[in-house]
Amino acid sequence: MIRYIFKIIVLSLISFYSAFAYQTGSLRPAAIPADSLKIHIKYGDVNQDSTIDIFDLISILRHLAGIEPETSLSDLDNNGKTDIFDLLTFLHEFSHFSEGPPDEGFKVAASIGRIRLTEPIVYSFSTFKNKKEVYDSYKIYSNREIVRVEFIFDGDTLTQIQGNTPVFFTADPDTIPWESLRQMTLSDLKGWKISVWDDQGNCASDSGVSRFMIIPPDLTIDGGSSYVGNEIEFPLILKGAWQKFAIKIEGMHSIFVVNLNPEGRESIVYNNIDDLAVAIMEEIAANDSLWHSTDVFGDPWPTLFIAPAVSTQTKLKANRLIILNGTLCPGAIPIPMDGNEKLVSLLGFPKWLRRFPYIMSDENYYLDPVIYNRYKSRK
Secondary structure (H helix, E strand, C coil), X not given: CHHHXXXXXXXXXXXXHHHHHXXXXXXXXXXXXXXXXXXXXXXXXXCCCCCCCHHHHHHHHHHHCCCCCCCHXXXXXXXXXXXXXXXXXXXXXXXXXXXXXXCCCCCEEEEECCEECCCCEEEEEECXXXXXXXXXXXXXXXXXXXXXXXXXECCEEECCCEEECCCCEECCHHHCCCCCCCCCEECCCEEEEEEEECCCCCEEEEEEEEEEEECCCCCCCXXXXXXXXXXXXXXXXXXXXXXXXXXXXXXXXXXXXXXXXXXXXXXXXXXXXXXXXXXXXXXXXXXXXXXXXXXXXXXXXXXXXXXXXXXXXXXXXXXEEEEEEXXXXXXXXXXXXXCCHHHHHHCCCCHHHHCCHHHHCCCCEEECHHHHHHHCCCC
């Protein structure tokens, strides 16, 4: 009787997921060849698509129901057969599938000239829109749908999600003593406050006092592609054996996989930003495809650095990660693997911000020189 009831439950689950995913293909991700990621089929990857996800659970259920023949890959407890204990093993080992990312609450952010609005300096690379005035575009973002906006900028109130700022610098560019090396100047301090409301009347806000970068009318500056994550809470405790994420560089055909629990322990702890950054860079430095660039001396150096972010103002290390992309391709964004969205959020890169990667560019931080010197070459 119990066996009969279990079969009904299993068949119901399979029927639901098969109809929704296998037949329509609407939820099933395209399989990524293992060779393209330089990884091999691993424990838990029952359907051999190089990803641990809900479809491996479906495969186990299909084996249990007799719809598909058993394989050694579904015998997770190595007792010679696929049974209910393999299902329980999978659910225990990969419980992060049922855990969503931490609830951040209602959040808001803004960009000025496609660079995040932050303190103390916004490196927006703003230039003169006409002979004597500087203003720039702005846009406001949130992790919830916005129904009302109030953006106070230097005393002026704006009520649109995007548009142009008021003028924040006035001068004749021909009379400005531009710095000889960086060829830029800064505006006076400007106070700002962003408030947004959702359809339930909840409010999120951010505020600060910032100076804005201004460049000559005939100068073009590449803003670069270094991204700074949100603050990380330490100790960082990662529960579950599968703790992988990837870095995708826009314009390149590869993604670079980082495994923060390579030994597959039930949990792993990183006590500080240095331990975390070293673990990440060890994985990156071991990837041969990341060493095709050379520095000014002709020595090979990795095209990707992930390190603690150091404040340009205080010179102090922050509990944030900075991603520096050394290629000509724009963007280097962390993406979850194996359904582990929680991991990427804990690392300071929540999903809603990853949708707008350029507003994570913050030149108020730079790459930790210790990490740079350790991994800049293979000597």
